[in-house]
Amino acid sequence: MIREALYVSAILFSIGVLGVLTRRNALILFMCIELMLNAVNLSFIALSRLHGVSGQVFVLFVMTVAAAEAAVGLAIVISVFRHYRTVDLGRIRLLRG
Amino acid sequence: MMGTFYTVHFWLFSALAIGSALAMVTRRNPVTAALWLVTVMFALAALYVMLGAHFLGAAQVLVYAGAIMVVFVFVVMLLNLGENDVHERRSKGAAAASALLSGALAAELLYVIRSQPMNDSVLKPVDSDAMAPMANSLFTDNLVAFEVTSVLLLVAVIGAVVLAKRGKVVGESRT
Numbered sequence: 001m002i003r004e005a006l007y008v009s010a011i012l013f014s015i016g017v018l019g020v021l022t023r024r025n026a027l028i029l030f031m032c033i034e035l036m037l038n039a040v041n042l043s044f045i046a047l048s049r050l051h052g053v054s055g056q057v058f059v060l061f062v063m064t065v066a067a068a069e070a071a072v073g074l075a076i077v078i079s080v081f082r083h084y085r086t087v088d089l090g091r092i093r094l095l096r097g
Numbered sequence: 098m099m100g101t102f103y104t105v106h107f108w109l110f111s112a113l114a115i116g117s118a119l120a121m122v123t124r125r126n127p128v129t130a131a132l133w134l135v136t137v138m139f140a141l142a143a144l145y146v147m148l149g150a151h152f153l154g155a156a157q158v159l160v161y162a163g164a165i166m167v168v169f170v171f172v173v174m175l176l177n178l179g180e181n182d183v184h185e186r187r188s189k190g191a192a193a194a195s196a197l198l199s200g201a202l203a204a205e206l207l208y209v210i211r212s213q214p215m216n217d218s219v220l221k222p223v224d225s226d227a228m229a230p231m232a233n234s235l236f237t238d239n240l241v242a243f244e245v246t247s248v249l250l251l252v253a254v255i256g257a258v259v260l261a262k263r264g265k266v267v268g269e270s271r272t
Contacts, residue, residue, distance in 0.1 A: 001107055002217055005148060006210045008111045012118055012137075014203035019122035021195035025183040027127045027173055031134050034165065035118055038141055041157075045150045049220045053230040056150050057239055060231070063160050064246045068253035070165045074172045075260035081176050082263075088183040 005046035012039035026077050026087040030070065037066045107147055114140035125185065127173045131166055138162040149223035152231060 012035060019032030041059045048055030081087055114137050121133035138161040146154035224230050235243055 001103075001148070002220070003210060003213075003215050004107065004111070005144065007207060008114065008144070010206035010210060011115055011203055014199045014206065015115070015118040015122055017202055018195060018199035021199060022185075022192060023122065024185055025127060025178075027169065027176075027178070028122070028124075028130050031127075031130055031169065032122060034161070035121070035134065035137060038138065038161070041153075042141060042144060045145050045148050045153060049149060050215070052221060053234050054238070056153055056231050057234045059150070059153050060156070060235065061239075061242060061246060063156060064250065067160060067165060068249050070168055071253045071257040072260065074168060075257040077172065078176070079260050086183070087176065087178065090184060 002046050002049055006043050009039045009043040009046065012036075012042065024089045026080070026089055026092075027074075029089065030073050030077070033073075034066060034070065037062055103147065107144070110140045110143040110147070114144065127178055128170060131169045131173060134169075135162050135166050138166065151227040 016032045016036035016039060019035070020029055023029055023032065041062055044055040044059045044062070048059075077087060080092060084092055086092070117133045117136040117140065121130045121137065124130040124133060138157060142154045142157040142162070145151075145157055
């Protein structure tokens with residue numbers, strides 16, 4: 001089942017990439033990033049059946065980083081929304097030059 | 098262990114995860130997308146348990162479906178976003194290029210995984226004690242990383258408070 005789990009993980013990661021490339025809503029973009037982190041977690045857990053428990057420990061760290069990233073990222077979204085009254089990434093163009 | 102029951106449920110939860118992920122990236126309403134993402138998280142938790150990571154399956158439900166997604170939904174409702182606040186329209190070329198790129202990525206990843214020799218008969222046995230092997234590794238080999246994680250969480254909390262605070266700290270004072 002390891003190979004099949006890795007297939008699922010690869011497909012989920014690609015769906016996350018597709019979302020990041022196509023969507024313009026900052027919140028949905030964050031959700032796609034969470035989806036990609038989860039896909040990586042799945043491959044870590046699948047491979048921990050072959051290579052020992054350290055893969056599972058790494059998943060624990062990834063979850064912590066994901067929680068921190070969600071907290072800071074959503075705070076940034078709120079801050080940006082206060083400034084521009086939108087979360088449309090097509091209209092937030094301060095850095096576009 | 099690899100009986101029909103196991104295989105059927107493995108593919109059931111895999112299909113649920115992939116289908117919900119596709120539904121998530123195509124929904125226009127952020128709340129709907131968040132709820133589909135919760136479904137993905139639950140399906141992945143089931144897959145974790147089926148792969149022998151019982152504790153991580155529980156942690157997945159608690160941390161992702163329970164905490165992170167609640168924060169997402171909370172922010173969506175705080176900002177009071179509707180379906181028409183964000184213009185999702187892109188040029189046909191850009192959409193096609195995005196689909197092509199992510200499709201190519203998927204194909205490449207699947208090809209690489211397929212070409213790896215992988216022997217399912219040498220799987221490590223699942224310990225009946227779900228916590229002990231992980232805890233041993235976490236508090237001996239990875240102790241420094243564990244402590245650094247606590248600092249990371251502290252920094253994230255302070256950063257979130259500073260960023261979301263009203264006033265002159267970041268935010269409105271600039272034009």
